[in-house]
Structures are given as C-alpha cells and as structure tokens.
Amino acid sequence: MGQIDLIDISKSYDKQKNVLDEINLSIEEGEFFVLVGPSGSGKSTLLRMIAGLEDITSGTLKISDKIVNHLPPKDRNLSMVFQNYALYPHLSVEQNILFGLGAKKVNKKEQQKRLAETAEMMGLSELLNRKPKELSGGQKQRVALARSVVSEAPLCLMDEPLSNLDAKLRAQMRIEIRRLQKRLGLTMVYVTHDQVEAMTMGDRIMVLNDGKIQQVGKPITLYNEPENLFVASFIGSPKMNMGKAVYSMNQNQLVIEDTLRIAQGPDMDDIPGNIDLTVGIRAEHLLPGTAENTTHHLEAVNVEQLGNETLIAFDVGSTLWMAKWLGQWDVQVGEMVPVHIDSGNFCFFDSNTGLLIKSANFVKEQEVVSI
Amino acid sequence: MTIPITRKIIFYLLLIISSMLVFSPTLMAFVMSFMTNQDIMTGSLPSSLTLDNYVKAFNQFPLLKYLFNSLVVSIVIMLGQLILSSLAAYAFVFLEFKGRDLLFYVFIATMMVPFEASIIPNFHIIRDLGWIDTYPGLTVPFFAMAFGTFLLRQNFKQIPKELREASQIAGMGDFKFYLTVVLPVARTSLVTLGVYGFLTSWNMYLWPLLSTTNDSVRTVQIGLKQLQTQEQLNDWGVIMAGAIIVVIPTLILLFLGQSKLQKGLTEGALK
Numbered sequence: 001m002g003q004i005d006l007i008d009i010s011k012s013y014d015k016q017k018n019v020l021d022e023i024n025l026s027i028e029e030g031e032f033f034v035l036v037g038p039s040g041s042g043k044s045t046l047l048r049m050i051a052g053l054e055d056i057t058s059g060t061l062k063i064s065d066k067i068v069n070h071l072p073p074k075d076r077n078l079s080m081v082f083q084n085y086a087l088y089p090h091l092s093v094e095q096n097i098l099f100g101l102g103a104k105k106v107n108k109k110e111q112q113k114r115l116a117e118t119a120e121m122m123g124l125s126e127l128l129n130r131k132p133k134e135l136s137g138g139q140k141q142r143v144a145l146a147r148s149v150v151s152e153a154p155l156c157l158m159d160e161p162l163s164n165l166d167a168k169l170r171a172q173m174r175i176e177i178r179r180l181q182k183r184l185g186l187t188m189v190y191v192t193h194d195q196v197e198a199m200t201m202g203d204r205i206m207v208l209n210d211g212k213i214q215q216v217g218k219p220i221t222l223y224n225e226p227e228n229l230f231v232a233s234f235i236g237s238p239k240m241n242m243g244k245a246v247y248s249m250n251q252n253q254l255v256i257e258d259t260l261r262i263a264q265g266p267d268m269d270d271i272p273g274n275i276d277l278t279v280g281i282r283a284e285h286l287l288p289g290t291a292e293n294t295t296h297h298l299e300a301v302n303v304e305q306l307g308n309e310t311l312i313a314f315d316v317g318s319t320l321w322m323a324k325w326l327g328q329w330d331v332q333v334g335e336m337v338p339v340h341i342d343s344g345n346f347c348f349f350d351s352n353t354g355l356l357i358k359s360a361n362f363v364k365e366q367e368v369v370s371i
Numbered sequence: 372m373t374i375p376i377t378r379k380i381i382f383y384l385l386l387i388i389s390s391m392l393v394f395s396p397t398l399m400a401f402v403m404s405f406m407t408n409q410d411i412m413t414g415s416l417p418s419s420l421t422l423d424n425y426v427k428a429f430n431q432f433p434l435l436k437y438l439f440n441s442l443v444v445s446i447v448i449m450l451g452q453l454i455l456s457s458l459a460a461y462a463f464v465f466l467e468f469k470g471r472d473l474l475f476y477v478f479i480a481t482m483m484v485p486f487e488a489s490i491i492p493n494f495h496i497i498r499d500l501g502w503i504d505t506y507p508g509l510t511v512p513f514f515a516m517a518f519g520t521f522l523l524r525q526n527f528k529q530i531p532k533e534l535r536e537a538s539q540i541a542g543m544g545d546f547k548f549y550l551t552v553v554l555p556v557a558r559t560s561l562v563t564l565g566v567y568g569f570l571t572s573w574n575m576y577l578w579p580l581l582s583t584t585n586d587s588v589r590t591v592q593i594g595l596k597q598l599q600t601q602e603q604l605n606d607w608g609v610i611m612a613g614a615i616i617v618v619i620p621t622l623i624l625l626f627l628g629q630s631k632l633q634k635g636l637t638e639g640a641l642k
Contacts (some may be wrong), residue, residue, distance in 0.1 A: 009378040053536050082434030086533035100541030151541070 003029040003155065003187050004050060008167065009047055009059035019045055020211045022059070030078070030289035032181050032188045038234070039193055042211040044159055047191045051157050053079050063155065078155040083163055085140045087132040094128040097146050118150045138169045145177070149184065158190045173200055176333060196236050199223070207231050225359040229278060229349050238283050238311065241321035244351065245277040254343070257317025265343040271358060276351035280369030283311070285345035285360070286323035289338030297336045312337065404611035411607045424612035433586055434613065437594035443572055444590055447510040448572040449565050456519030456564065460498070461549050463520070464527040465535055475524070482517040487577065498580055509590070513572060519531045519564050526560040527553060566628040570621055591617050
C-alpha cells in the first residue's frame with residue numbers, strides 16, 4: 001500500500017479511445033517517481049488526474065488510502081509545479097510564494113516564518129520584492145518550487161518543470177530539485193519527456209506510451225533489461241542500436257540486417273530460432289577492435305568528437321548504429337573501422353510482440369565487478 | 372527608419388492639411404465660442420474676444436445640472452458594463468459548461484443588432500417599470516454589452532490556464548481568483564473598456580431624449596440641443612460655448628487614456 005495508488009485508471013475524452021488505459025500503479029511515500037514518455041503518451045494527463053484537474057473516467061485513485069476520485073484539488077493536500085511556472089505576473093515574489101497560504105488561512109506569523117525559511121533555502125531572499133518578469137528563467141523556476149515547498153504538502157507533482165530552461169541550468173536545477181526532495185522527504189511525481197532527466201532523478205521510472213504502461217522500475221533496470229522494444233529505444237542516449245536478425249541454426253550464425261554475421265555463442269542457446277528477432281546493443285558495447293579481438297569491419301558514416309568521448313555512426317544494412325568510445329579517436333568518415341562485438345552484449349526481442357526474450361547478461365556481470 | 376528629406380516634407384505637409392481638415396470644425400467652434408453674435412453672423416474674423424457666451428450658457432440653462440447628470444449616468448453605465456462584462460467574460464473563459472462556445476457566438480451575434488432596433492421594446496420595459504425620468508432608466512439598458520464581453524474574453528484567454536489550476540490547487544474559489552488574479556492581470560483592458568464605455572455613454576443622445584421628460588435627470592447632450600431654438604435666430608456663440616464645455620471631459624479622458632486605449636483595443640490583434 002503506497003501513498004498514491006492507481007487502480008485500473010482509464011481516461012478518455014471522447015468515450016471511444018482511451019488516452020490512458022487501465023493504469024495500475026503504486027507510488028511509495030518519500031519516493032521520487034518519474035513518468036516519462038513521448039509527447040501524447042498521456043503522462044501529463046495522468047499527473048493532472050492525480051492533482052484533480054482532470055476527471056477520472058474509470059478506476060480508483062487513492063491518496064494515503066483514501067479514495068479521492070471526486071475530491072477537489074485543494075482537499076488532496078498536494079502541491080504542483082507547472083511547466084510555465086504559473087507565477088502571478090502582477091504579484092511580487094513574496095506574494096507569489098504566500099499566495100496559496102492566504103487561501104488556506106494560515107496565520108500571518110506562520111506565513112512569515114515559512115516564507116523566511118523557504119526563501120533562505122531556495123536562495124530567494126534578495127529577490128522577494130521583484131515581479132516575475134524581472135526574474136530569469138532559473139529564478140522563476142525557484143519561485144515556483146518555493147511556492148510548492150511553502151505549502152508543506154507531503155506530495156508534490158511536477159509537470160515538465162525544466163523544459164523551459166537552457167541545458168546548463170537544467171542540469172543544475174535537476175540536482176537542486178533532487179536534493180530538495182530528499183531533504184524534505186517529499187513524495188514526488190515528476191513528468192518529463194526527457195529520458196536523461198528521468199534516468200538521473202528518478203528512484204523509479206514509469207515509461208508510458210500510447211496510454212499504456214511499458215515498464216516500471218529502477219532507472220538502471222530499465223536501461224539494462226528493457227521489457228520491450230519501445231523502452232529499449234526510449235531509454236538511453238544515444239539510443240540502443242537495433243537490427244532485424246535472422247537466426248540460422250545450420251550455419252550457427254546470426255545474420256543482422258543481412259550484413260553482420262555473428263558466430264553463435266553460449267549466450268544464444270535459449271533463443272528460439274523460429275521467430276522474427278530484433279537484436280539490440282548499447283552504443284558503449286560496440287567496442288573498438290584490437291588486433292586480437294576484431295570481429296567485424298564497419299563503415300563509419302559520421303563522427304562526432306565530444307572531447308571526452310567519440311560518437312561514431314556505422315552503416316549497418318538499412319540502419320545506423322552508434323558507437324560511443326571513450327577518449328578521442330581519429331576516425332575518418334568512409335573508413336572501414338575494426339570493431340569488437342560480443343554476442344553476450346545483445347538484447348534479444350521478439351519482432352512481432354516487441355517483448356524482451358533475453359537481456360544482455362554480460363552487462364550485469366560487468367556491473368557487479370565494477371561496483 | 373530613415374526617410375529622404377523631400378519625402379518627409381511631403382508627408383508632413385499632407386499630415387498637416389488632413390489634420391486641419393479634421394480639426395477645423397472643432398477649432399471653429401472653439402473660436403466662435405469667444406466671439407460676439409455680430410461677428411459670427413457677418414462671418415468676419417473676431418474683432419474682439421469675450422467670455423460672455425460662457426456666462427450666458429451657464430445662466431440661461433441649468434448646464435451644471437446637466438453636466439452632473441451626464442457624469443452620474445456615464446459613470447454608472449461604465450461601472451455596470453465593467454462588472455457585467457468581466458463576469459460574463461470570466462464565465463466564457465474559465466468555467467466549462469455545455470454549449471459554452473455556442474452561447475458565446477450567439478451572444479456576440481447580438482453585436483450586429485443596433486441599439487436603435489431594440490429601442491422600442493426597451494422603452495416599453497422602462498415605462499412599465501416606472502423608470503422614466505430616473506437614473507436606472509437611463510443606465511440599466513446599457514449594462515449588458517456584447518463588445519465589452521468580447522474584448523475581455525479575448526484578454527482573459529491570454530491568461531495561462533495554469534494560473535487557474537495553480538489557484539485551484541491552492542484552494543482558491545472562482546470568485547476569489549476573479550478578484551485577485553484575473554482583474555489585476557487584465558487591468559489594461561478594463562481601463563480601455565471603461566474609457567470607451569464612459570465616452571460612449573457621455574455622447575449618448577437618442578436614449579436620454581426618449582427616457583427623460585424634464586430637467587431633473589436630463590443629460591448634457593440633450594441640454595445642448597435645447598440651446599438651439601426653432602423659432603428665433605440661433606445664438607451660435609452660446610451654443611458653441613456649451614459644446615466646448617461638453618467636449619472638455621471627453622478630451623481630458625482621451626488625452627489621459629489615449630495610449631492605454633490604443634494598446635487595449637489592438638491587444639490580441641497581433642500574435
């Protein structure tokens with residue numbers, strides 16, 4: 001029994017197509033829970049249903065074991081941060097922060113106490129008399145956060161709060177929000193379309209697509225053992241390299257995209273040979289080949305130098321595969337580059353159902369060693 | 372932007388000429404209000420300037436009483452319009468109910484019906500209520516205003532709906548949200564609408580003429596008409612003096628509110 005329980009929650013606007021389809025989910029107290037998915041997947045709708053801003057078409061929503069389906073937002077004891085911050089343009093920062101407390105009839109002395117604490121914590125003490133339009137994006141974001149902190153609601157909902165900020169500020173705010181959540185012991189439900197944000201901030205992540213739950217779990221689990229093709233391609237940057245594979249038992253080879261031939265290893269024993277397969281391999285497992293272990297030569301079609309690592313796109317049949325190599329590699333476009341591919345690094349998916357057959361087991365062993 | 376000097380000269384010349392054309396009646400009225408009747412009738416330039424016409428205008432007619440009536444009527448209409456329009460606009464933007472948009476379009480469609488068309492039914496209602504020669508009779512028929520509702524609705528629509536949602540979560544009701552957020556944020560448009568409403572009602576002629584029968588509540592525009600006589604020769608100097616006095620509040624409001632008025636009326640036109 002968590003703090004928020006969603007039982008068979010569905011939502012439809014036109015009574016025909018479900019925007020959200022039978023969502024079952026339990027969010028624990030003090031957890032940083034991230035809802036992630038492409039736009040139109042229904043993640044914001046789900047959040048707004050928890051907030052009480054959207055009606056629930058069917059199913060039960062419980063907050064702290066109380067059914068709240070028909071409770072107005074103000075009685076759900078939560079706070080929310082919006083994408084565009086939703087600051088009142090005519091009020092000063094101080095008035096903005098205290099706006100909600102006035103409506104909840106918190107007495108003046110308590111208000112001032114909370115204001116002072118929050119402003120101190122968020123570094124807003126100097127800005128209390130400014131209007132929102134005199135603030136930078138990051139400062140506005142902090143005011144919006146302060147407004148939700150000052151309400152002292154145990155549950156905080158955030159709807160893509162960082163998407164209006166530039167990349168640098170976003171990285172900084174990510175850390176700040178995470179710290180704040182831990183410090184105050186808030187239960188956080190956080191919506192984003194950015195999988196990097198999801199990976200770095202969430203205690204648990206739920207991947208949503210087309211109104212259906214794709215997978216719920218710890219970030220690292222989603223990365224290592226994606227339950228289906230969607231999660232595999234959505235989580236991770238650059239995304240997992242995918243290819244159609246034909247498994248030819250008699251030749252003891254796996255043929256990927258009609259170009260790559262992989263010798264059968266012990267890892268492939270339990271893969272059924274009679275179905276359409278899709279294999280996936282992470283960019284960091286497409287290793288540079290040395291004189292001893294080179295398995296293939298691939299044509300480089302694009303090279304991105306990031307300084308600390310090099311991203312190389314290889315031509316594999318009809319698709320491009322990205323490799324991420326540590327350090328700086330002097331690779332020319334058009335060059336045939338030696339690479340090392342270990343069959344243990346492959347994830348196997350059923351092409352028809354999209355479901356995972358077998359994850360890359362090599363990864364896990366490596367992880368255990370490196371920890 | 373830089374414009375060649377010759378073209379600039381032509382532009383300014385044209386502007387000066389057209390502004391003279393537009394402004395000349397007002398200017399003439401202004402000058403005539405200081406002229407003696409003799410000068411006006413002979414059509415000569417003023418031989419001497421005098422304030423007699425103004426003194427006469429105030430003595431001959433209860434001009435102050437008319438001005439006061441006009442002020443009361445205009446302010447009441449302005450406030451009534453602001454309150455009703457903003458409440459209606461709020462409902463059309465922030466409250467969700469079935470047929471809201473349809474209702475709005477029907478409402479807007481009434482803008483196409485001129486007031487003159489509904490003047491007879493309105494008159495009947497006022498008469499049956501016994502509101503002839505009263506302030507309510509002069510003002511209430513103008514409270515509901517499709518244009519004002521339209522203007523404010525467009526303005527309210529620019530308020531992000533997240534503001535409403537944020538205040539919902541904070542536990543704020545509709546009315547409090549309307550008072551503490553919507554009205555202050557839409558201040559400019561409210562001022563615009565207020566000035567517009569005030570000026571329109573200040574210049575109203577037909578309705579006050581119909582719904583008043585004596586001087587007790589009669590407005591200044593009717594009073595002005597009374598300065599003209601049908602039997603005798605018109606005393607143009609006095610009439611012009613009266614007209615100038617009547618125009619002054621309008622001008623003051625226009626000068627003060629000009630920038631805001633323009634901003635408000637064109638708001639939402641761009642974007």
